[in-house]
Amino acid sequence: MDDANARNPPPRREDYTIVAGSRGPRRDFRITVGLREGWDPEAGRVFDVSEAVRTARAWMKRRTEAGLPALSGMFTRAEVTYAWPRPDGSAGSDREPVAIFTGEAVHAYLGHLPDEVIEAMLNELAIELAIALGQERIYVAFCDRTWILDAGQDDAEAV
Numbered sequence: 001m002d003d004a005n006a007r008n009p010p011p012r013r014e015d016y017t018i019v020a021g022s023r024g025p026r027r028d029f030r031i032t033v034g035l036r037e038g039w040d041p042e043a044g045r046v047f048d049v050s051e052a053v054r055t056a057r058a059w060m061k062r063r064t065e066a067g068l069p070a071l072s073g074m075f076t077r078a079e080v081t082y083a084w085p086r087p088d089g090s091a092g093s094d095r096e097p098v099a100i101f102t103g104e105a106v107h108a109y110l111g112h113l114p115d116e117v118i119e120a121m122l123n124e125l126a127i128e129l130a131i132a133l134g135q136e137r138i139y140v141a142f143c144d145r146t147w148i149l150d151a152g153q154d155d156a157e158a159v
Helices: 004-008 048-067 114-131
Strands: 028-034 075-086 090-104 137-142 146-148
Touching: 004 114, 028 114, 048 075, 048 090, 090 114, 114 137, 114 146
Parallel strands: none
Antiparallel strands: 028 090, 028 137, 075 090, 137 146
16 A cells, blocks of 8 residues: 555445535536538548547636636537438438437536526537537537437528
8 A cells, every 4th residue: 555545545335425505406418519521421521529629628618717607518429320211212311429428417507507507607618629529510418308400401490
C-alpha cells in the first residue's frame, strides 16, 4: 500500500450522505449529431467522436470563463438506422454513425435555472456541434420534449 492510500482510506458505507440542495426534479437531456458530413455516404467525411468532445469542451470552457452556467455530460458513439418508402413501393434503408451527448441538468448545480434556459444552452451547444461536424440537422431531447434543429429547411421554426 502506498502512502496516499495509507493516509486516505476509502469511504465506508456509513460515510455517504445526500448532498444538501442536490434533490430535485430529474431533467435529462440528449443531443444526437451525425458524424458523417453531408448526405452522401460515399463522399462525406466521417468524424471521430473525439471531435464532438473537443467542440463541447471548448463551448463549456468559454461559458464558464464568461461566468455562465454550462452543461456537462458524456459522449457515446452509436449508429442510427432508418428506413423510408420509395416511390415504386419498395423501401430503402441506411445507417449513419452518430455522437450522442447525454446528461442531466443536475439540481445541485443547475436547479435554479428554468427549463427555457437549459433549452437555450442545449440549442447553443447543438448548433456548435452541427457546425463543427458539417451537419444540417441535429436532434435534441430535454425532459419530456424533443425537437430538431435544421439549417436547411425553409419552414423551420425560429429558435
